[in-house]
Amino acid sequence: MAGWWKKNPFYVEYMVHEATALFVTAYAFTLLFGLFRLAQGEVAWNGWLEALKSPLSIVAHLVFLVAIFYHAFTWFKLFPLTMPPIMVGGKRLAPNVVVAGGCTAGVVAALALLGLVWRIAA
């Protein structure tokens, strides 16, 4: 079974989906580290904020964004596989409608969160 996932584009997509979860973890740890620095006091917190502005950090965050976007999209794509059928008016909702619904909900939630943080910051 070694190298099984290289044999079929479908498996490759699955592995890329699974692998991009590592970027979700990496971003979570970045935020968690910020919280840790905040607990250490103002100097530590400002140092963390300064570190976020470095070119390396900006590139890393762009990579996180792309990877997490891909992970989220392929996660929603699995909805028709993983969820019980959603019945509307006695009929099963079509798989692409379920996927589109999930993606829309994800985008709306992300924008709402962004708006909230924006207001707090302003």
Next chain:
Amino acid sequence: MSETQKIIEIEILRYKPESDEAPHSELYKVPFTDDMSVLQGAQYIKDNFDGSLTFRWSCRMAICGSCGMMINGIPKLSCETFIRDYYPNRISIEAMANFPIEKDLVVDLSGFIEKLESIQPYIIPKEPRTLEQGEYLQSPEEFNKYIKFTSCINCTLCYAACPQVGLNPDFIGPAAMALLHRYNMDSRDGGSAQRMELVASEEGVYNCSAVGYCSEVCPKHVDPGNAVNINKMNAAKDYFLRFLSPKGGSK
């Protein structure tokens, strides 16, 4: 045979258990017409080049589920896969992945049959009814809940598609789980608690990592991957809610 006769190269993974230590490839040049399936290509080879080539087939119209093969690495029914779609490239045929090869393209399905038996694939009545009480009634809504999962033809393409079956041959697998789900979803059936022990076991649904290729290759659109994943939820509910209302066999 006219001069414009098209010839396709078909490479077949051969294995004779009585003389071969390991499977090996053999190449055949097969004249074909546009209406010929890959199965007919194999039949042409058997009739004209090598009578010992062994493969299963019966109905030739995607009903019996006998002629599954790996065609260029993808699990397919060879009767509904056409040579013209591959020409002028070579077609490579192998026995279905994740099964022991018996001979050439014939695999040993005894493990799969045991799995099918283990899920209690029959209606276990919710309540016993006497003849006087009449038949079990079912509404179209109740019927719609399981009808999709009755379409399985046991071709086992989903097992050949599932990397988790390859990694753990004991995994009960997609088709058997789809059949289990079919009976659990039947309003006349009351056996889901009995089947739960298997669903939640080491061989059960949690082997699945939601690759989803099983549902992709299913020639009957049974969506076995959905049956497996719905039962992950059912097993989790059974495990966590058993203190409130003991039902199934989760341990």
